[in-house]
Amino acid sequence: MKNYLKETPILNYSKPSIQSLVKEKKWMELDTIERVKSIYNYVRDDIKFGYNVSDNITATQVLEDGYGQCNTKATLLMALLRATGIPNRIHGFTIDKALQKGAISGIWYKLSPKNILHSWVEIYVNETWYFLEGVILDKVYLTKLQEKNKDCKTTFCGYGAYTDNFENPPIEWNLNNTYIQDKGINQDFGLFDTPDEFYAKHQQKLGAFKRFIYRKIVRHRMNKNVKKIRNGR
Known part of the structure; x- marks a missing residue:
């Protein structure tokens, strides 16, 4: 279990911003089930659905951004769970880009890779592994959608x-698996102890130019489209 609790450069949970959040939310005062539920709900709803600059940013950067997608929310979720003694690992996949349609459109959708890097967190509670993919979309956004x-x-x-x-997608956690994008999965990369190991082996299939365009232009357009949905427009 030590491997599923260790800190890494990406899972930088000893940093002051994460330690302060753990204290503020009083997560260590909760029993294991309620602790997982509270952390899960926090990452799902307080960290809004949105697109960060890259997948392999640190947990503190996701927290600072205040938004994330499947991979970056997974990073923050893992860090918060490890900071409070909940063992976890990451499961890597690709998903079909069709599920991003609407958030991304036009020429940018056509230019995006067909298979998009994806992941979910698996936690070990009561001698059982649970899959937490339903953390990706905040409830306000999902309700408006x-x-x-x-x-x-x-x-x-x-x-x-x-x-x-x-x-009624299965996004609430109470000793069960949660999902919101799982039907788009088309390739399974298997299990990794840390996101650091996962991203050392797998990255989005984007060349240097497309990666630059994504960071500077495309993700901002995607975030605007997501914000429109969340605002009911």
């Missing part, structure tokens, strides 16, 4: 979601 597509009750693909239960 559901309202905008109220005729869809089952399979929905786009705007950061790919689920076969759009009306």
